[in-house]
Amino acid sequence: MTYAKALHCLGDPTRRRVFERLRAGPQSVGVLAKGLPVSRPAVSQHLRALKDAGLVGERSEGTRRVYYIDPDGLGPLRRWLDRFWDEALEAFKNEVEKPQDPGRRTNP
């Protein structure tokens, strides 16, 4: 069920930008916020959400906090997507392969 949190998190544009920015490598909150059109507290709150979703990790370096992408964080979402993809394709294939179900009534 943890993929739901990930989806909800990445659904927000700003939060997604924060996340994508971290792709370049670990960064502190201040640096992160300076490159975004929102205030530092906003970024801080987004980072908290991302952390709750397991998408990012955090470590202290002196007075600053460095956030980084958790390499396992996207795992659940990826697996969900893959399973969904497969099942949807199969359902789609089945749908095409039974063009005329004998018992079916379109317009009785």
Place this chain on the structure above:
Amino acid sequence: MTYAKALHCLGDPTRRRVFERLRAGPQSVGVLAKGLPVSRPAVSQHLRALKDAGLVGERSEGTRRVYYIDPDGLGPLRRWLDRFWDEALEAFKNEVEKPQDPGRRTNP
């Protein structure tokens, strides 16, 4: 950029339930709504959003409209995720492989 729409769409729990329900196969709006805790117009609106995001398709069967999962709809999201996954892993690896950058100053 179309992955953004998909993420935003699937970020909403109800919309995700609608989408997941379609995984079983094409269904009409009424049937779809009967299995959910929200009204039919709500489902209709969610379906519209899903359609705008390219996640579902729609066809008319007499007076009812049957919605189905667009097998290509998740493509962009999947590709984005895969690329992201790879880049994040690489960045993570690079980070581990340079434990002591000579020019780096942690505490000057």
Place this chain on the structure above:
DNA sequence: ACAATCGGTAAGTCTGTGCTTACCGTAAGC
């Protein structure tokens, strides 16, 4: 033609939440 079903749309409400300012704790440098 009429009645009934299905479903999209409009209008309005209300909760969730993204953002800001202000404040405070903590760690580092003088």
Place this chain on the structure above:
DNA sequence: GCTTACGGTAAGCACAGACTTACCGATTGT
């Protein structure tokens, strides 16, 4: 010990958007 930088948290505001009811058009069957 004092000052400064960094960043998390609280309180409050404002807007997006999820949901409902009411209405209407379209299609089907008698």
